[in-house]
Amino acid sequence: MTLRWLLALCSIWGVAEALPASVTLKNIRHEPQSLNNCAPVTAMTLLGYYGASVTQAQAAAVMKDYPGDPQVTSVELANYLGRAGLRSVIRYAGDAELLRTLVANGFPVVLQQRLQQGSNVAHFRTVYGYSAGYFLTSDPLLGPSLRLTPAQLMSLWAYYNGEYLVAYPPAKEAQVQAILGRDFSTAANWQHLRTHGEQDVKARPGDPYAWWGLAKATLRLGNPRLASEYFERAINLGVPTMYYLYRQEAFEAWTQAGKHSRTLSVTQRALQTFPRSKELQHFRTLASRSLEKPGS
Structure with missing residues (x-):
């Protein structure tokens, strides 16, 4: 109970x-x-x-x-x-x-x-x-x-x-x-998802969606660099391109962690399939502008 x-x-x-x-x-x-x-x-x-x-x-x-x-x-x-x-x-x-x-x-x-x-x-x-x-x-x-x-x-x-x-x-x-x-509580629920995600990736280390959930919770709890690592794990395990139409948290993490080239690369690929997605366009624009800045 x-x-x-x-x-x-x-x-x-x-x-x-x-x-x-x-x-x-x-x-x-x-x-x-x-x-x-x-x-x-x-x-x-x-x-x-x-x-x-x-x-x-x-x-x-x-x-x-x-x-x-x-x-x-x-x-x-x-x-x-x-x-x-x-x-x-x-x-x-x-x-x-x-x-x-x-x-x-x-x-x-x-x-x-x-x-x-x-x-x-x-x-x-x-x-x-x-x-x-x-x-x-x-x-x-x-x-x-x-x-x-x-x-x-x-x-x-x-x-x-x-x-x-x-x-x-x-x-x-x-x-x-x-x-x-x-x-x-939103914060408590992110903690719940992180705990759930840690259990899931331990039980199913080859499941990209388990890693994505852990990454999302980690991002929302304020650690974009670690979240970026988890998102990379999910992507390397086989997240389909269509997933980016519905979920853009990896781009948020990469933007916050300064990994703009990674955002640009993945959004450009996804936009070939979904060219009118305002979310994908938004993160591609952020990445492009960041890479154009001196010292980027």
Whole structure:
């Protein structure tokens, strides 16, 4: 029994009792996504659950940099939800127990995962139920009632280091804080991810995504030089070019550590595939300007 579990139960129900064996949240609106529209559909699903109406086309018009933009980040999703009055927390190193606790207390949870095994495409899906042996998700591409076993869910989730988003009305913040416990603090969650990453790279030293998670936590905790080493380890183990469309933390670390040539080299390669990515363009410009300075 974890501290998080105890805090959630004691704060919300007042007494320690087991989570329900099965939960399915109601009012989960689903709509098949248009191309690269998993984030707008996810926004539609969450806003619909909390009583607001929006179409995926309306959400896409605000969230995307241009029609067909293949990448919307969790932060951009949270910002859009904020326009409608919802607060969001984005955290890492999530686990099955946390998902059950959040869902049992009425909070659907957005996961950033692989689309499917073997795919390099990032994908949002929303967990809104669970029962013995599976989690129930609304998947913008694969359907409104996609069932994933805990093993399947965790495997797809490891690609993005257990990243999750919880959106909620401001009046429910105390509930979310109680459920997340220390992880409600951003700094504490980075420490959690670092510990998780250290365990993962020890258990799976050949896993590039485990190294990426450790690198990201190390960067956020203020050590860009060590983070740069971990990012290099991840890249050398085989991070695909598409990953840079969704994750730019390596460029942040290299920029802070003064490794501008490395940033320029990788962003130029990635931009050959994704020439309109504003994030890749941003870091390429930073690197180019830094290298043009005298003494660089």
